[in-house]
Amino acid sequence: MKFNVASESEVLSAENSDVYFQRSLSFLKNKKFNDDVIAEVTVSSFENPWINFTGLDDVLSLLEGRVTDLYAIPEGTVIPYRDIRGIPVPFISIRGNYRNFGMHETSLLGFICQSSGISSSSSMVKLAAGDKPVFSFGIRRMNPFIAPMIDRAAYIGGAEGVSGIKSGKMLGLDPVGTMPHAISLLLGDEEAWKAVAAGTKKGPVTVLIDTFEDEKFGALKAADLIPKLDFVRLDTPASRRGNFANIVREVRWELDLRGHEKVKIMVSGGLKEADILELSNAGADAFGVGTSIASGKTVDFAMDIVDVHNQPKTKKGKLSGAKHVHRCPDCGMVEVLPLARSRETCKCGGHFEDVLVPYIKNGKVIRREKPSEARARTINLLKRFYLRQEV
Structure with missing residues (x-):
């Protein structure tokens, strides 16, 4: 390479990842244990009360064949990063063998942190315009x-x-x-x-x-x-x-x-x-x-294991267990619930929708969207829930 950047093959091989992932996984190489996990991507704080989520398309290219299942909030979704009770919203939920995808955390987060910051800034400008x-x-x-x-x-x-x-x-x-x-x-x-x-x-x-x-x-x-x-x-x-x-x-x-x-x-x-x-x-x-x-402010997404071998388990400061992300299409309220629980009706009378949808099943990408479709979602959500003046 003539330029100071990583090549596509180096990204896919995790050569540009943080070294501690490489070292940690090498320590586990000869250990016999079940490392089937669920990992979630959340954000604890941001300068705006909501985020326009983008960068998922690159994550799918990165993780296809490396994870079993991946559920995510669709690109162009404008949504609070915490629900009505202050619970962090999972933007991505990954199910798979940690040894197969743990090395790619650096690139996964990089794809969505910067892109979502840019799309969120663009949405703020569009609201003003x-x-x-x-x-x-x-x-x-x-x-x-x-x-x-x-x-x-x-x-x-x-x-x-x-x-x-x-x-x-x-x-x-x-x-x-x-x-x-x-x-x-x-x-x-x-x-x-x-x-x-x-x-x-x-x-x-x-x-x-x-x-x-x-x-x-x-x-x-x-x-x-x-x-x-x-x-x-x-x-x-x-x-x-x-x-x-x-x-x-x-x-x-x-x-x-x-x-x-x-x-x-x-x-x-x-x-x-x-x-x-x-x-x-x-x-x-x-x-x-x-x-x-x-140069939109980077969104500080983090990825954390929340379930190990079908047992809810995570580090302190995080919430264990897989989750639903419900959103009311009428009033926009967001509620995060444990996967074993569900709620059909919002306080306003609207019927909740689960905004975490499948993108990878059994290792294969089953859904991709055009940028124009994601933009249409953005404009629709800005009009419905965040409008200060006509968009």
Whole structure:
């Protein structure tokens, strides 16, 4: 390898796992004991009260043939990480021989911890943006080897589009992009805008208007120059920004005043969730969000054995025994119960659904979902249970 990353074969062979798994399993190699276990993946705390769970698809590729059964909460499920009583929610439940999958804990957790953090951040941004589109522009801030994972998680989390070429191919999307400042530096604004307009065969014509110009006058010049202009993009640097929302208001006012009501405003450049609603109210129509989605806070999932040879057993601080995760589709309440117990009806009168569903049975993957299906689940759950404004 020319780059400082693990190869796919090294991940599958557990060569990039924490060494103590390798050492511990080597100690057990010649021991005769029954190591059929149930292990669960939970999280004790997170900065938000809920998580958008993603990364499962890679876990299935990792564990197929290594575990007997795997149950999981589907990707794109937006759910509290603790139930109504404060019991940690199992996101994955694994049944199998510990010697066959214990070495892969490092990679298993890595697949879901980072991805779920990104998808959760994307969902927070999408909630703030409402029915206005959000585009994932953050892959340039991260290791290029994981760019498709970043865009996949951002898309499932609610982003309408992604910028990565490879990501677009994997997701079945046309990647989204406007124009870099470099084109204006090479050609000058007007020639750059004309080139972008002429070269845009699919999707909206969007030009960046603040490389040299004042945003208001740049927007008016571009709108006058390009009859089929759809968007002006404001990417004003922080050193020139002042009050970004007021700049957006100015641009919107002047465009409308001069007959360019159909020209929309896209904003980008260091945007955070807290900025989105204010900019939307000021007149922004679309948001290019990079680092704050791509660097979403990692979810600290942990995997723990909860049952050994059909006997509930775990370490202190954890809850032993396999579990159900019930959720009411009417009110959204979540309740975790021991596997031997069940509850059909919620206090609100709704009928509980078990959200832990089978993905691997007898060592074989029996279910996979398209990213578009997971994203649809996200949008549905955000609308039903977490809406602050229309999504």
